[in-house]
Amino acid sequence: MKPFVYNSNPARIIFGTGTINHLPDEVKRLGIHRPLVLSTPEQSSHAAQIESLLKADGIEVAGQFNKATMHTPLDVTLEAMKFVTELNVDGLVAVGGGSTIGLGKAIALRTDLPQIVLPTTYAGSEMTPIIGQTENGVKTTQVTAKVLPEVVIYDVDFTYSLPVGLSATSGINAIAHSIEGLYAQNGNPVISLMAEEGIRALAKALPIIVENPIDKEARSDALYGAWLCGTVLGLVGMSVHHKLCHVLGGTFNLPHAETHTIVLPHALSYNAPNIPDVMKRIANALGQEDAIEGLNILLTKLKVKRALKDFGMEETGIDKAADLAVKNPYWNPRPLDRNGLREVIRRAWAGEPAMANIE
Template sequence: MKPFVYSANPARVIFGTGTIAKLPEEVKRLGLSRPLVLSTPEQSGHATKVEELLKSAGISCVGQFNGATMHTPADVTEKALAVVQAGNVDGVISIGGGSTIGLGKAIALRTDLPQIVLPTTYAGSEMTPIIGQTENGVKTTQITPKVLPEVVIYDVDFTMTLPVGLSATSGINAIAHSVEALYAQNGNPVIDLMAAEGVRALATSLPKIVSNSSDPDARSDALYGAWLCGSCLGLVGMSLHHKLCHVLGGTFNLPHAETHTIVLPHAVAFNAPCIPDALANLAKALDNDDAVDGLNVLLSKLNVKKGLKEIGMPEDGIDKAADLAVKNQYWNPRPIEREGVRELIRRAWAGEPARADIQ
C-alpha cells in the first residue's frame, strides 16, 4: 500500500425521501432566526415550499432571493448581498442546483454566514470547498473552507421532477468529478472506492431515469451517486477536464452540465496514455472493457448533445479556448500542450466520438 493523506471535509449530511421535514430542526440546531432562501427563478416554487415549512415551524424567514444564475456572476451576488444586509440575515438556505448553491457559497465567502443546502440536481457542488465566480466574462475558481455548507439535506422527492435531459447531463457532470478523482495527484485508496462507486451508481441509474423518470429507486441511486461524486470533488484536486469546462463555460456562457457532459470523454481520451490504472477502475465501474468507449456508450444511451457547437460555442472560439486552457500551468497526468488541447476542444466542438489517439 502506498502512503497517502486523507482529509475529510466537515459536513452534516441527511439523506433519504421526505427529508425536507428535517429542515426546521436543522435551522434551529444552527441557531438561525432570520434565514434567507435562495433559488433560481425556475425553482421559486421550491423556495416557497421551504419558506412555508419554516413558518409552520415557527421560524421567521426574511424571504426569498430568486435571482441565482449559472456561473455565479458577481453582479448577481452583489444584489443578493444587498438583501442579506437589509434583512439582517443570519444564514442562507439554498435550494436548487449548482447555480443556487454557487450563490450561497459566494454569500458565505463574503459574510461567513452558515449555509443549509437542499440539492435538486446531481451536480455535487454542495460537497465541495470550491467556488467558481464570473466577472467581466472571466470565470475564476477558489478553494476555501469558508464556502463549505454546514448542512446538506438530500431529499429524493426534489429530484423526481428533474427533467430527463437535465437529469442526464447533471449526472454526467457528477461522474466527471469521480473520473478526475481516480487519477488525481493527491488521490488515495479511500477516494478511489468512493469514486468508482459513484460512477457505478450513476452509470446504472441514469439510463433507467431516461426510460422512466419517475422510478424512485433509480432516482435514489442517482442522488446517492451524486453525493459520492461531489464528495470526491471536494477532497482531491481536479485537472484538465474541469479546467477546460470552466474556461468554456465562463468564456462562451455555455450551460455548465452540458459542457461537462460533452467534454468528459474527450478529456479522458486525451489523458488515457498516462492513466492506465484509473482507466481500468473506470471501465469496471462503467461495465465496459474500455473506459473511453464506456463513456461514449453511456452518452448515447442518455440521448444527450455531444457537440459544443450544439450548445452555443462558435467555431472561432476553439483557438481562444485552447489559448486560455494552457495560459496558466496546472497539474495534469499528461503534459498540457496547446496542439493536443486544441484538438481535444475541436473534437468536442464537432461532436465526434472520443478516441484515445490525440497526439
C-alpha cells in the same frame, strides 16, 4: 500500498425520502433566526415550499432571493448581498443545483453565514470547498473552507422534477468529478473507492431515469452516486477536464452540465496514455471493457447532445479556448500541450466521437 494523506471535509449529511422535514430542526440547531431562501427563478416553487415549512414551525424567514444564475456572475452576487444586509439575514437555505449553491457560497465567502443546502440536481457542488465566480466573461475559481455548507439535506423527492435531459447531463457532470478523482495528484484509496462506487451508481441509474423519470430506486441511486462524486471532488485537486469546462463555460457562457458531458470523453482520451490503471478502473465501474467506449455507450443511451456548437459556441472560439486552457494550468497526469488541447476542444465543438486517445 503507496503512502497517502486523507482529509475529510466537515459536513452533516441527511439522506433519504421526505428529509425536507428535517429542515426546521437543522435551522434551529445552527442558531439561525432569519434565514434567506435562495433559488433560481425556475426553482421558485421549491423555495416557496421551504419558506412555508419554516414559517409553519415558527421560524421567521427573512425572504427569498430567486435570481441565482449559472456561473455565479458577480453582479447577481452583489445584488443578493444587498438583501442579506437590508433584511438582517443570519443564515442561508439554498435549494437547487450548482447555480443556487454557487450563489450561497459566494455570500458565505463574504459573510461567513451558515448554509443549509437542498440539492435538486446531481452536480455535487454542495460537497466541495470550491467556488467559481464570473466577472467580465472570465470565470475564476478558488478553494476555501469558508464556502462549505454546514448541512446538506438530500431529499430524493426533490429530484423528480429534474427534467430528463438535465438529469442525464447533471449525472455525467458528477461522473466527471469521480473520474478526475481517480487520477488526482492527491488521490488515495478511500477516494478511489468512493469514486468507483459513485460512477457505478450513476451509470446504472441514469439510463433508467431517461426511460422512467419517476423510478424511485433509480432516483435514489443517482442521488447517492452524486453525493459520492461530489465528496470526491471536494477532497482532491481538479485537472484538465475541469480546467477546460471552466474556460468554456465562463468564456462562452455555455451550460455547465452540458459542457461537462460533452468534454468528458475527450478530456479522458487526452489523459488515457498516462493513466492505464485508472482507465481499467473506470471501465470496470461503467461495466465495459474500455473506458472511452463505455462513456460513448452511456452517452448514447442518455440521448444527450455531443457538440459544443449546438449550444452556441462559434468555431472561432476554439483557439481562444486553447490559449486560455494553458494559462494558470491545473496539475494533470499528462503535461498540457496546446495542440493536444486544441484538438480536444475541436472534437468537443464538432461533436465527434471520442478517440481511444488524443496525441
